[in-house]
Amino acid sequence: MDSRTRRILIVIGAVAVVAVLAVGLMFSARDSGESDTADADTAENSQARADEESLGLARRDPEDALAIGDVDAPVVLIEYSDYRCPFCGVFSRETMPVLQEKYIDTGKLRFEWRDFPVFGPESVEGSVAARAAGEQGLYWEYHDAVYADAPTNGHLDIDRQKVLAWAEEVGVPDMEKFEADLDDPELRTLVDRDAEEAARLGTTGTPTFFIGRTPMVGAQPLEIFEQYIDAELEKAGVN
Template sequence: MVAVVIVGVVAQQPSGDSSSAIADEQSGENNGEQTLDLARRIDGEVTAVGEVDAPVVLVEYADFRCPFCGVFARDTLPVLIEEYVDSGQMRIEWRDLPVFGDESVAAAVAARAAGEQGYFWEFAEVVFAGAPERGHVALPPERLLEIATEIGVPDLDKFVADLDSAEILAAVQIDASEAQYLGIASTPLFVVNETPISGAMPVQVFRDTIDSELAKVGH
């Protein structure tokens, strides 16, 4: 079971502006209180990309059926990987927050099942590539298997068996519980070290935030 790493006491927040909820916790730093640290830095974690000791960690709370998560995945994520992850400056850690029903939960499990064989990000890329700019992509079981086949998951029998894995489902639920604990009710929501970004903002917003966090740690 993956541990939830939280520094400080985080109160349950009402639904609404999720970034404000996290920013309220972060503001404790100015009052001499403990602040929020969501990075897990687990070596070999299939839902993360980048060096485990990178100075900046971007945590993304997302749903595979969220259209704005798709916008980020298509337009911004490749840029951030090229500019910050490949250079060792940043690590990206995915968090499942399935808010659009049973198909969202099933897709989260399926992506992790693909990840068990080293294909989490390839699975996510195909899902988001086919997502509409508005509305929610349909991801029935046959489509999940189709995607796994398309990206070349080597052991499809294991993939299908893992779709019913209680352990993988528990990992999805841990992420969702963490988000609920933090008062995050919508996707996508990002936390760059301790700085929140709400929504699929332009890539320059991410660059400015990442650069600011790098400067704080002397990079």
């Protein structure tokens, strides 16, 4: 990453502190008085799962094509993201591969993506297209192909020609079905559902992450993700 991009990320991170504090206060108020209710002999793993369940965000659906990692992993990381967001692309290309190798592939972390298309109709088209590829078992291949083409500054242009080109690039076997699924109202409804969930949380920008009770806004450095993931794993009694 060049120095200009790093400076931009630092600014985004600083601005994001306000949003993090706001969301954190919301959850603190909601959960006040609950942290001391566990019995003294409650396992650390139960506390970590209680934190997750109190927010009600993690789905842990074994059929979820937009999730990777063990469905019973002790920790879940959720990302609300947009395919046209340059900082989401930075996370996908630079941070996610490390998290996958270190935490997801070792069974410690489950990652769940949420569509949050904030940059207009093209963002929605990108989300629907990825889900259409997911209908043929290629969601993450498509996801990575889109972000591989995303700029570090500005917003990725998404049109029907590019959508089809990415599908061909990742080897979608039935292009006729893929094109039909691009117009499937059910896939669009699923995108809308994720966006509505983000809105209910007060999320205003991408990427926004949740792990346990902790919200994180912006493409934070890898070390920040490791810090919070390790803290949640410690709660769960996992080294």
